[in-house]
Amino acid sequence: MPETSEHSAAAGHRFDTVLIANRGEIAVRIQRACRELGLKTVAICSEADREAPYGSTADSFLCIGPSSAAKSYLNQDAILLAARLVGAGAIHPGYGFLSENAAFADAVEKAGLIFIGPTASSIAIMGDKISAKRAMMAAGVPCVPGPDTALPDDPAAVERIALEIGYPVIIKAAGGGGGRGMRVVPKADLLHEAIALTREEARKAFGSPSLYMEKFLEHPRHIEIQVICDDHGNAAWLGHRDCSMQRRHQKVVEEAPAAGIAPDIIQPVGMACVQACLQIGYRGVGTFEFLYEDGAFYFIEMNTRLQVEHPVTELTSGVDIVQAQIRVAQGRVLDLTQGDVTCEGHSFECRINAEDPESFLPSAGVVTHLALPAGPGIRVDTHIHAGYKVSPYYDSLIAKLIVHAPTRAEAMARMREALAGIEVEGISTNIPFLRALFEDGAFARGETGIHYLEQWLKLRRAA
Ligand code: ADP
Numbered sequence: 001m002p003e004t005s006e007h008s009a010a011a012g013h014r015f016d017t018v019l020i021a022n023r024g025e026i027a028v029r030i031q032r033a034c035r036e037l038g039l040k041t042v043a044i045c046s047e048a049d050r051e052a053p054y055g056s057t058a059d060s061f062l063c064i065g066p067s068s069a070a071k072s073y074l075n076q077d078a079i080l081l082a083a084r085l086v087g088a089g090a091i092h093p094g095y096g097f098l099s100e101n102a103a104f105a106d107a108v109e110k111a112g113l114i115f116i117g118p119t120a121s122s123i124a125i126m127g128d129k130i131s132a133k134r135a136m137m138a139a140g141v142p143c144v145p146g147p148d149t150a151l152p153d154d155p156a157a158v159e160r161i162a163l164e165i166g167y168p169v170i171i172k173a174a175g176g177g178g179g180r181g182m183r184v185v186p187k188a189d190l191l192h193e194a195i196a197l198t199r200e201e202a203r204k205a206f207g208s209p210s211l212y213m214e215k216f217l218e219h220p221r222h223i224e225i226q227v228i229c230d231d232h233g234n235a236a237w238l239g240h241r242d243c244s245m246q247r248r249h250q251k252v253v254e255e256a257p258a259a260g261i262a263p264d265i266i267q268p269v270g271m272a273c274v275q276a277c278l279q280i281g282y283r284g285v286g287t288f289e290f291l292y293e294d295g296a297f298y299f300i301e302m303n304t305r306l307q308v309e310h311p312v313t314e315l316t317s318g319v320d321i322v323q324a325q326i327r328v329a330q331g332r333v334l335d336l337t338q339g340d341v342t343c344e345g346h347s348f349e350c351r352i353n354a355e356d357p358e359s360f361l362p363s364a365g366v367v368t369h370l371a372l373p374a375g376p377g378i379r380v381d382t383h384i385h386a387g388y389k390v391s392p393y394y395d396s397l398i399a400k401l402i403v404h405a406p407t408r409a410e411a412m413a414r415m416r417e418a419l420a421g422i423e424v425e426g427i428s429t430n431i432p433f434l435r436a437l438f439e440d441g442a443f444a445r446g447e448t449g450i451h452y453l454e455q456w457l458k459l460r461r462a463a
Helices: 024-036 053-057 076-086 102-110 120-127 129-138 155-165 188-206 263-280 310-317 321-329 408-421 431-437 452-462
Strands: 017-020 040-046 060-065 090-092 169-173 182-185 211-215 221-229 235-247 250-256 284-293 296-303 346-353 369-371 378-382 397-405 423-425
Touching (some): 017 076, 024 053, 090 321, 129 211, 129 263, 129 296, 155 211, 169 188, 188 211, 221 310, 235 452, 284 321, 310 321, 431 452
Parallel strands (some): 017 090, 040 060
Antiparallel strands (some): 169 211, 346 397
């Protein structure tokens, strides 16, 4: 698209150097996007990551603290100081760490830098699940049945809410995250104890005792919608993903599009997400997460950042989501309209983790041999190489294996082939488990919900 005054960066948004406040594969991914946009990059690291390969490819590389994430990747002052030292104009938070920290987004902007993400107030609204639900209900996004207010203290009032929703219900912490701070209540006599336990947990883990209640859906799929918005009132959704393959609420395999969902069913949901973004003045990339059961969608939360699984949408939509995210942070007008978005083919992503394939315990150590698959429709996002030392301090994700093919069946075959070709030695990985999963009949038929993987693992252990 030609550079017109409308498409050039707005004054005040201009930056030519991006500090990437993250590590691992996403630091590599963001660095690539910056270089392709002609931007300089600053990599940061903790002491444990001094040898990180993306350090040598960045324009500047700074060690900002000790190995503990709390003292390095979560150390806001150290990151802001690093940005000032090297003259960075913007900070990309990646995912995890400070990516959904409203106070950090605010501190970045107050320091006169651009936070590559939404405004601090959008992050704060979506970070509280009750206010997120309220905003979504107001915008016409379908939500799980249950009030958009915190549970009252009065026991009789709480009982009435549960009866109105109908058992089973789920008690959730407003500030919860990472699959914690939730409790399912199958029947009335367990209600008060569940509330007391969850409230205590919420107070300790999230610093707020605020809880809410909603219907517990028994056999849903996890379907999510990717959005991108600019600062000029333009927003689009880039299709949908299925992330039902979860272990302990952690996604293991993701795909785009979600299998077997007719366009006329998903279309209004995607448009409702776009409307919600416009209504709350959302900027940047985001993901609306839904549970999908018996043909209906129920909003559960919005992630106000880039997702681990963004590549499956990149391969089906053809949109470079990280580049688009950076461009809108520069104040540029979104260079696509909803009509331009066409999703083609099918994509899968496997998260390759450094962990034991049976016990799932993390595995640290040196990668002694690495062979990565290649060929048409195969992409590997990783930061590791032969000789790389996987440290015990951080998330166990060492690579993402992503494939794209014209149909779901062909994409599955391509993933089987890619998984057969990947070799990682010296540490344990979940590759054997992923190979077995891609041979599973129910998964191949696209019939699996959020509980499937746990049940499949239980059966495998029993066999
Ligand atoms: P977190 O922020 O901790 O990830 P979410 O609200 O996204 O919490 O929920 C995480 C997971 O918990 C969902 O993917 C789903 O498996 C389960 N879950 C959450 N709400 C419900 C519900 N109302 N009914 C059934 N399962 C739910």
